[in-house]
Amino acid sequence: MSVRYAWLRALARPTAAIGALVVGGWLVVAVLSHALAPFDPLHSMVPLMTPGAHGPGGTVFWLGTDALGRDVLSRLIYGARTVVVVATAATLTAYALGIVTGLLAGYFRGHVDIALSFITNVVLSFPVLVLYIVIIVALGASAANVVLAVTFGSAPAIFRIVRAITIDLRSRDFIAAAITQGESTWRILLVEILPNASGALVVDFCLRLGYSAITMGVLGFLGLGLPPPTPDWGGMVNEGRTMAFAFPHLVLFPCLAISSLVLGLSLLADGLRQPAGRVGRG
Amino acid sequence: MSRRWFLRKAFGMLLTMLAVSFLVFTILELNVDDVAVKVLGQFSTADQRQAWLQENGYTAPFLLRYLRWLGAFVTGHWGTSTYYREDVLTLIAPRLAASGLLAGAALLVIVPVGLLMGVIAGVREGSVVDRLVSVFAIVTTSIPEFASAVFLTALFVFWLGWLPGVSTMADGFHLRELVLPVGVLTLYSAGYIARITRSSMAEVMQSPYIRTARLKGNPLRRVIMRHALPNALITPVTVIMLQIPWLLSGVIVVEVFFAYQGFGTLLYQAALNTDIYLIEACTMVSVVVVVLTQVASDLMYAWLNPRMSFGSSGRAAGSG
Numbered sequence: 277m278s279v280r281y282a283w284l285r286a287l288a289r290p291t292a293a294i295g296a297l298v299v300g301g302w303l304v305v306a307v308l309s310h311a312l313a314p315f316d317p318l319h320s321m322v323p324l325m326t327p328g329a330h331g332p333g334g335t336v337f338w339l340g341t342d343a344l345g346r347d348v349l350s351r352l353i354y355g356a357r358t359v360v361v362v363a364t365a366a367t368l369t370a371y372a373l374g375i376v377t378g379l380l381a382g383y384f385r386g387h388v389d390i391a392l393s394f395i396t397n398v399v400l401s402f403p404v405l406v407l408y409i410v411i412i413v414a415l416g417a418s419a420a421n422v423v424l425a426v427t428f429g430s431a432p433a434i435f436r437i438v439r440a441i442t443i444d445l446r447s448r449d450f451i452a453a454a455i456t457q458g459e460s461t462w463r464i465l466l467v468e469i470l471p472n473a474s475g476a477l478v479v480d481f482c483l484r485l486g487y488s489a490i491t492m493g494v495l496g497f498l499g500l501g502l503p504p505p506t507p508d509w510g511g512m513v514n515e516g517r518t519m520a521f522a523f524p525h526l527v528l529f530p531c532l533a534i535s536s537l538v539l540g541l542s543l544l545a546d547g548l549r550q551p552a553g554r555v556g557r558g
Numbered sequence: 559m560s561r562r563w564f565l566r567k568a569f570g571m572l573l574t575m576l577a578v579s580f581l582v583f584t585i586l587e588l589n590v591d592d593v594a595v596k597v598l599g600q601f602s603t604a605d606q607r608q609a610w611l612q613e614n615g616y617t618a619p620f621l622l623r624y625l626r627w628l629g630a631f632v633t634g635h636w637g638t639s640t641y642y643r644e645d646v647l648t649l650i651a652p653r654l655a656a657s658g659l660l661a662g663a664a665l666l667v668i669v670p671v672g673l674l675m676g677v678i679a680g681v682r683e684g685s686v687v688d689r690l691v692s693v694f695a696i697v698t699t700s701i702p703e704f705a706s707a708v709f710l711t712a713l714f715v716f717w718l719g720w721l722p723g724v725s726t727m728a729d730g731f732h733l734r735e736l737v738l739p740v741g742v743l744t745l746y747s748a749g750y751i752a753r754i755t756r757s758s759m760a761e762v763m764q765s766p767y768i769r770t771a772r773l774k775g776n777p778l779r780r781v782i783m784r785h786a787l788p789n790a791l792i793t794p795v796t797v798i799m800l801q802i803p804w805l806l807s808g809v810i811v812v813e814v815f816f817a818y819q820g821f822g823t824l825l826y827q828a829a830l831n832t833d834i835y836l837i838e839a840c841t842m843v844s845v846v847v848v849v850l851t852q853v854a855s856d857l858m859y860a861w862l863n864p865r866m867s868f869g870s871s872g873r874a875a876g877s878g
């Protein structure tokens with residue numbers, strides 16, 4: 277069965293299809309933010325308008341405005357761009373770190389493995405949120421530091437997956453053949469071993485992208501995420517929290533946005549995982 | 559349980575804790591000028607900072623400072639909070655108890671709910687109930703705690719008016735104020751435990767010994783209770799212990815949201831005020847909790863699983 281076929285079959289599953297649709301939708305919103313947003317997300321107009329209220333010059337604030345008079349819908353739309361860019365960057369850097377260290381530890385074993393596994397255990401001894409808080413307090417709240425914190429927090433789990441797969445593949449004949457052929461170690465790791473790990477990693481990537489989005493949201497909610505006035509869903513919840521009783525639209529919409537995005541990613545991951553699960557059970 | 563295995567675990571634990579303490583100290587106190595700014599505030603003058611650094615022994619080399627800090631920490635001298643102006647140890651103790659209460663109450667709900675859903679789903683793999691539990695688990699584990707807190711608050715506080723929206727416990731302990739925080743934590747964690755239990759249960763139900771028990775004419779109920787459950791619950795019970803670090807992260811968010819005066823709000827306040835001695839202490843305490851649960855999880859797995867031996871290669875499987 278070719279790889280492309282497996283993907284198509286997975287997408288035909290309802291859960292995966294719904295997930296792909298939701299995630300795809302948010303991707304489109306993120307890419308086309310500037311065209312879709314009715315207002316400048318940083319521009320102050322009339323404060324605390326309820327959803328559907330009319331603004332100056334016949335404009336409509338479909339989701340209302342926040343305490344500073346900024347259009348909530350526009351901030352939500354630009355927030356999609358923020359989360360897609362930052363969460364993807366954070367997940368990719370975590371993968372780069374996790375894959376390289378996992379391959380090295382699994383392939384060379386010995387001292388390399390002991391050292392890397394120990395570091396992994398040390399990082400995993402932190403409750404993730406505490407680790408993020410410590411990093412953000414030490415380095416300050418910025419997009420780059422959020423990426424750094426997520427990289428640090430996620431890489432250990434990726435390291436473990438890659439390490440386990442590498443240890444398994446290391447003893448196979450085709451690796452022995454590659455060594456005999458005189459292929460370089462890096463070529464063996466990246467061309468022979470890594471592609472065989474990609475199935476498990478693709479599923480994990482979808483889930484982890486969701487975790488990164490949640491992390492961004494939680495840090496924003498705690499006021500430790502991207503600094504204002506960047507449109508950020510978690511930050512919007514944080515800013516609107518004290519006024520939520522009178523103006524629930526300030527917190528409800530960003531919460532719906534982040535929940536739908538993460539749910540889409542989880543459904544996608546679930547749909548992609550099922551085929552492999554069935555085969556495994558025979 | 560062999561003593562050697564136990565000693566190795568204890569040694570590993572100690573080594574991890576040492577590394578963690580070094581990491582935390584390096585991240586927060588490598589740059590002494592930053593420390594001075596954090597303690598004295600942004601508007602302190604350079605002279606004030608210099609004087610403070612000299613007074614508090616920050617002119618010593620980094621490693622020496624670390625060793626001093628570690629010594630003080632081990633003997634219970636955790637410093638003074640710059641924000642609360644109180645001894646960190648006396649500040650943390652009651653907050654930790656409050657959070658323990660919240661986390662304990664949450665576990666009391668999460669564990670039965672999660673196990674029950676997982677067992678029901680796993681017994682009949684592929685049934686409607688199974689699909690429902692799976693979808694429920696995916697949905698609830700995808701909603702961040704702060705979002706489900708918003709949703710539950712909107713529903714039960716603003717709309718129905720059944721529950722209080724804050725859990726400050728200002729005038730004594732009220733069970734009512736614990737409902738929403740526990741609800742949010744349950745929503746996020748029960749689904750995960752249900753998923754693990756489901757796959758474990760489904761696997762056991764397909765094994766030959768269960769088929770044999772069924773073919774011998776045992777009623778399904780008896781087969782599940784006597785034969786399937788004891789084996790199927792080994793993994794979930796171990797996983798529950800490993801969930802506690804995640805629960806701790808959730809507890810922080812939930813406490814902040816509902817203004818519950820626990821460990822999480824303390825750490826949150828400390829973070830907002832860059833109260834570094836308090837942050838250091840909170841971090842170390844939370845790491846101790848995590849490491850202890852990891853060891854407990856290993857022990858539990860070994861105790862529950864008769865196939866596990868503590869030989870020379872005695873390494874608790876599943877944790878590596």
